[in-house]
Amino acid sequence: MTTTTVRRSRPLLLVVGSALALSACGASAGADGGASVAVDSSDSACSVARTELAAGATELSITNSGASTTEVYVYDAAGDVVGEREDIAPGTSQSLTVDLEPGRYEVTCKPGQSGEGIATPVTVA
Amino acid sequence: MLGNYLIGLREGLEAALVVSILVAYLVKVGRGDRLRYVWTGVAAAVAISLAAGALLSFTSASLSFRASEIFGGTLSIVAVGLVTWMVFWMRRTARSMKGALEGQARQALTMGAGSLVLLSLLAVGREGLETAVFLWAAVQATGSGLAAPLVGAALGLASAVALAWLLYRRAVKVDLARFFSVTGALLVVVAAGVLAYGVHDLQEAGVLPGLQVLAFDVSGAVPPGTWYATVLKGTVNFSPQTTVLQAVAWVAYVVPVALAYFRPDRRPATTPATPSQSAVGAR
Numbered sequence: 001m002t003t004t005t006v007r008r009s010r011p012l013l014l015v016v017g018s019a020l021a022l023s024a025c026g027a028s029a030g031a032d033g034g035a036s037v038a039v040d041s042s043d044s045a046c047s048v049a050r051t052e053l054a055a056g057a058t059e060l061s062i063t064n065s066g067a068s069t070t071e072v073y074v075y076d077a078a079g080d081v082v083g084e085r086e087d088i089a090p091g092t093s094q095s096l097t098v099d100l101e102p103g104r105y106e107v108t109c110k111p112g113q114s115g116e117g118i119a120t121p122v123t124v125a
Numbered sequence: 126m127l128g129n130y131l132i133g134l135r136e137g138l139e140a141a142l143v144v145s146i147l148v149a150y151l152v153k154v155g156r157g158d159r160l161r162y163v164w165t166g167v168a169a170a171v172a173i174s175l176a177a178g179a180l181l182s183f184t185s186a187s188l189s190f191r192a193s194e195i196f197g198g199t200l201s202i203v204a205v206g207l208v209t210w211m212v213f214w215m216r217r218t219a220r221s222m223k224g225a226l227e228g229q230a231r232q233a234l235t236m237g238a239g240s241l242v243l244l245s246l247l248a249v250g251r252e253g254l255e256t257a258v259f260l261w262a263a264v265q266a267t268g269s270g271l272a273a274p275l276v277g278a279a280l281g282l283a284s285a286v287a288l289a290w291l292l293y294r295r296a297v298k299v300d301l302a303r304f305f306s307v308t309g310a311l312l313v314v315v316a317a318g319v320l321a322y323g324v325h326d327l328q329e330a331g332v333l334p335g336l337q338v339l340a341f342d343v344s345g346a347v348p349p350g351t352w353y354a355t356v357l358k359g360t361v362n363f364s365p366q367t368t369v370l371q372a373v374a375w376v377a378y379v380v381p382v383a384l385a386y387f388r389p390d391r392r393p394a395t396t397p398a399t400p401s402q403s404a405v406g407a408r
Contacts, residue, residue, distance in 0.1 A: 059185075059187075067128070068128055068350050069128040069131070069132060069349075069350060080331075081190070081329065081336075082190070083189075083190040084190055084329070087132050087255065087259055088262070089128045089129040089132055089259065089262065089263065089274055089277070089278070090126075090127075090128040090129065090273075090274070091129070091266050091271045091273055091274045092129070092259075092262035092263055092265065092266045092274045093262060093265065093266070094182075094258065094259075094262050095182075095187075096190075097187040097189075098190070099189075112348065112349060112350050113349040113350065114344040114348060114349050114365065114366070115344075
């Protein structure tokens, strides 16, 4: 790389680096004994293994047992998205970690990635 | 298997389209020697994405929803900047090739090595993390005895690469003027789509408002799980459900950039070889 290219690339690298740093703020390495809850998303149901959870970092272990690609959203009582995982292909599992405060939430599975989806209420103590 | 195939196809198209145009451009301006920088960028993006994806999939490391949306959104917007810059590079090259520039001057118009690496890196890497997580999930499914996800994903990616290769083959055969105008138009539309995608990510992160304010919802006509929705999403990033802010960003990008790209030359690029060339360049 010539020095001119490096000079010109610097502001760009700064932006990319900041993007990485910003997301690193949102990264965590290892749940400190946090809860893990299995979620099974099929074509017609959204079953959450435990609907009464403890507050704190919670890992949703989502399995797509249906035939179409699904996505899972966690909505809080106000209807805001607390976490989401898109593009969970049929037959695969992905995990979604959310930090839950006490309150009511909805875990919503959207098979086919459109529409209102199937909501399962969850309470966090 | 279809679900995995379609995601592989979409992710593959999103990554390969800009790269195939870039490769065609380099070959057409006779700078095939610079192709290795493109491959370096692509390889780096693949390696970094797979590594980061593995970290997220196999360890208890996690990226918060908000952080990953900010990351994806920011990278997409940076990618738009780079592709726009690439589009205007191509325009300058088109203008110079209309004239009688030879040798050194033409050399100067080729993008620097670092720029090529960065452009390819971002074109492939901006969605690389998502793709990698999806791929590792398919790999994990094989571990549980289910091969269909990984086979589907691999076939999808392979199809995307094949399509991108076909595009490249078509592009190099076409005459120069047509090449620049068609790929220029294509890149402007693709970049606008990436911008709209980045805007949506930032809306999901709460950085930009209006996530629920839709400009249109055609998911009845174009259901996300179909092949045509997949191809539209993978090429021009068309979302069946588009927010108002996305639509505004799309139009606000396409109109000025297309006008700037397709405006007639204000003056001839070089001393014209024939009088007809100066007529093209005249106000």
